[in-house]
Amino acid sequence: xxxxxxxxxxxxxxxxxxxxxxxxxxxxxxxxxxxxxxxxxxxxxxxxxxxxxxxxxxxxxxxxxxxxxxxxxxxxxxxxxxxxxxxxxxxxxxxxxxxxxxxxxxxxxxxxxxxxxxxxxxxxxxxxxxxxxxxxxxxxxxxxxxxxxxxxxxxxxxxxxxxxxxxxxxxxxxxxxxxxxxxxxxxxxxxxxxxxxxxxxxxxxxxxxxxxxxxxxxxxxxxxxxxxxxxxxxxxxxxxxxxxxxxxxxxx
Amino acid sequence: xxxxxxxxxxxxxxxxxxxxxxxxxxxxxxxxxxxxxxxxxxxxxxxxxxxxxxxxxxxxxxxxxxxxxxxxxxxxxxxxxxxxxxxxxxxxxxxxxxxxxxxxxxxxxxxxxxxxxxxxxxxxxxxxxxxxxxxxxxxxxxxxxxxxxxxxxxxxxxxxxxxxxxxxxxxxxxxxxxxxxxxxxxxxxxxxxxxxxxxxxxxxxxxxxxxxxxxxxxx
Numbered sequence: 001x002x003x004x005x006x007x008x009x010x011x012x013x014x015x016x017x018x019x020x021x022x023x024x025x026x027x028x029x030x031x032x033x034x035x036x037x038x039x040x041x042x043x044x045x046x047x048x049x050x051x052x053x054x055x056x057x058x059x060x061x062x063x064x065x066x067x068x069x070x071x072x073x074x075x076x077x078x079x080x081x082x083x084x085x086x087x088x089x090x091x092x093x094x095x096x097x098x099x100x101x102x103x104x105x106x107x108x109x110x111x112x113x114x115x116x117x118x119x120x121x122x123x124x125x126x127x128x129x130x131x132x133x134x135x136x137x138x139x140x141x142x143x144x145x146x147x148x149x150x151x152x153x154x155x156x157x158x159x160x161x162x163x164x165x166x167x168x169x170x171x172x173x174x175x176x177x178x179x180x181x182x183x184x185x186x187x188x189x190x191x192x193x194x195x196x197x198x199x200x201x202x203x204x205x206x207x208x209x210x211x212x213x214x215x216x217x218x219x220x221x222x223x224x225x226x227x228x229x230x231x232x233x234x235x236x237x238x239x240x241x242x243x244x245x246x247x248x249x250x251x252x
Numbered sequence: 253x254x255x256x257x258x259x260x261x262x263x264x265x266x267x268x269x270x271x272x273x274x275x276x277x278x279x280x281x282x283x284x285x286x287x288x289x290x291x292x293x294x295x296x297x298x299x300x301x302x303x304x305x306x307x308x309x310x311x312x313x314x315x316x317x318x319x320x321x322x323x324x325x326x327x328x329x330x331x332x333x334x335x336x337x338x339x340x341x342x343x344x345x346x347x348x349x350x351x352x353x354x355x356x357x358x359x360x361x362x363x364x365x366x367x368x369x370x371x372x373x374x375x376x377x378x379x380x381x382x383x384x385x386x387x388x389x390x391x392x393x394x395x396x397x398x399x400x401x402x403x404x405x406x407x408x409x410x411x412x413x414x415x416x417x418x419x420x421x422x423x424x425x426x427x428x429x430x431x432x433x434x435x436x437x438x439x440x441x442x443x444x445x446x447x448x449x450x451x452x453x454x455x456x457x458x459x460x461x462x463x464x465x466x467x468x469x470x471x
Binding site for chain 2: 173208235236237243244247248249250252
């Protein structure tokens with residue numbers, strides 16, 4: 001099951017650039033939460049702070065608290081443990097190109113020491129079914145490489161790979177921006193299915209996509225969280241003028 | 253900046269205002285036709301209805317295109333929804349004008365009598381409501397729109413007293429029944445015009461504030 005994420009006074013820097021400033025919000029469990037905002041507003045940095053990826057950058061620095069469920073991820077957990085509990089999918093699908101479809105999905109479990117063939121088979125099938133890819137690849141699991149799939153299938157493969165380690169949270173950084181409308185619709189349907197079991201945070205430039213998949217939406221601007229509210233409120237009657245100017249295209 | 257989109261919104265507003273002017277003029281002409289029994293004014297009202305109907309279709313199509321092609325959000329989305337609804341109300345105002353004109357034609361068969369109902373005053377109040385609702389729309393002013401809502405009671409009261417006075421007249425002087433019934437229907441038409449003005453004002457409030465004040469809601 002998904003868990004809530006509680007962010008308190010989160011600040012992030014790239015070198016001297018203060019890219020996130022005092023972000024506090026509660027991301028509810030088993031909901032999809034969308035993060036929108038112009039390029040460079042800090043939304044991707046924010047997501048990378050939720051699984052301690054930001055600090056992998058040599059000039060990245062973070063202060064504040066992020067609680068994933070009961071765990072303060074900066075004080076009480078290692079980055080490796082955190083990334084098992086929090087899966088991430090990126091803009092460009094990044095399957096391991098030389099691995100088979102099966103090995104791509106099983107890679108996380110193997111990394112964690114699982115070797116039992118039967119369990120691996122079960123998890124690979126379950127994960128591919130959850131990612132709505134099973135029927136398309138079940139006959140080619142070990143014959144085809146991840147790179148041989150279409151872009152949309154590769155992205156669902158990456159989602160299956162993330163689901164295989166049984167995370168509580170799925171972070172998605174523009175997961176459909178490189179995909180055609182049909183593949184995008186499949187990813188969106190998938191998000192809708194997955195949120196009953198996982199907490200989903202999705203960064204998107206596509207506001208219609210945010211409106212379609214997320215119950216809550218946060219608007220970032222210049223490293224600050226300007227507004228966080230129910231998605232229908234954000235897109236029909238936002239409270240902050242800056243949010244309205246952004247979503248109606250009156251910026252700049 | 254979505255300059256092209258916002259220009260299209262301006263075009264939509266402009267077309268609606270042209271239509272609004274025609275609907276308002278149709279009511280004025282219909283009431284004047286009643287006052288002076290001028291059938292040529294009735295002809296003008298009927299002809300203008302054809303244009304109003306054509307505007308209604310054009311504005312709906314423009315709004316539909318914007319919804320489909322531009323995926324408007326927030327205040328822009330509310331604006332287009334408001335325009336679609338105001339468009340329908342203005343078309344109905346045009347229908348009320350035609351209905352009054354039809355009554356004026358039918359009244360030609362009967363002698364003019366002095367009736368206990370002030371149709372010009374009702375018309376003046378209803379027209380003022382339409383004008384004010386449109387002013388609120390032009391200026392995106394929810395305060396002005398709110399003031400329209402309070403004006404509706406006055407027209408309702410005039411309609412009620414017209415009903416009472418004309419019912420009594422029919423009882424006491426039944427030979428005036430046709431004229432009284434036509435006047436009653438015209439009063440009813442004007443009361444409907446005031447209702448349409450109220451709807452328009454509510455739509456302006458929804459557009460500007462995102463608040464639904466219909467049916468005495470204040471969310």
